[in-house]
Amino acid sequence: MKEHYFPKIIIAVLLMIISISASPSFAQTKTPFPTSKPSLIPTDTGIIDKLKQIEILKEKIATRVAEVRNQQKGAMFGKIISVENNLITLQSPGGEQKFTFSEDTLVFKMENKTKTEGKITELKPGITISVMGNYNETKENLLAKYLYIQENLVRINGKIAEVDKANFTLNVRAKDTTKLIDFEKYTVTSIYIKGKGNQKGGFSKFKLGDTVFISAIPNPKEENRYSALRIINLPASVITPTQSVSPTPTP
Structure with a gap:
């Protein structure tokens, strides 16, 4: 009897252990010991400082955008x-x-x-x-x-009194006095033609008596002498395009 009873006790104890370990209540029991699961809250001081710097930078950018606006x-x-x-x-x-x-x-x-x-x-x-x-x-x-x-621009309006083709200069009689105008390489000219408006001009287009409107720079070494930046030329005799005459039809 004793030999058969002892194995039965061992089997019963094993069954109790197995049933307890598989019990849901035991599986959900809180343990006081810390788990190995990583925390979501950063504990590294370097990371925390960087996050703070990012927030400060974002605030500065937002402030600057508001200022620019x-x-x-x-x-x-x-x-x-x-x-x-x-x-x-x-x-x-x-x-x-x-x-x-x-x-x-x-x-x-x-x-x-x-x-x-x-x-x-x-x-x-x-x-x-x-x-x-x-x-x-x-x-x-x-x-x-x-x-x-800016360059010290001067506006000169007057009529051409002399054209010096050798030296590329114009003598312009303005209201107060005569001005000597130097025609430079950078001088831009335009000439007004009736029916066509302003056309590209040139030094060869200037004639005595033409009215000119000049933007110029004073010559620092000579009084009443200027370097022309732009000249608008209004001819004394307005140039008109040639018109062809059509024959009169016979009745």
Whole structure:
């Protein structure tokens, strides 16, 4: 009897262990020991710092975008009256205007239709400039982004009194006095022809008595002498295209 009873006890104990390990209640029992499952929350200080930097950068970009939207592009043109620190006052066609510049403002010089790099130190009273930049939020100040130092253009209207074909010069009798005009390689000319409007001109088209409208640069070495940038020529005798006469039909 004893030999048969002991194996039965062992089998019963094994069955109890198996049933307990397979029980759902045991499988869901919380264990106080930590699991090996990785946490979703970053614990590395380097990663946390980078995330903070990204958030700060995003805020700066958003702020800058808002600032740019508030800014408005603007432009000015005129002759410099005064330069005080970074504030320039202009005499423009509409009256006095003021703007500011910074170390980031780019300066260019326009000479003979060529753009070259200039300097802020070249901005002095009497110089004609054009300005492009952005207004601030209140539109009270224009911060210059680009400054163009213009050539000191002079407008001359009058009639041709002399044509010097050897030296390519014109003597133009204006209201106040006679001006000597140098016809340069870069001079652009146009001639008005009735019925056709403005056509491409040239030095050979100028005649005595023609009325001319000239944009020119003063000669720094000789008074009343100018280099022409553009000349519009209105001939004394307006040129008209030849018209053919059709024969009158016989009845």
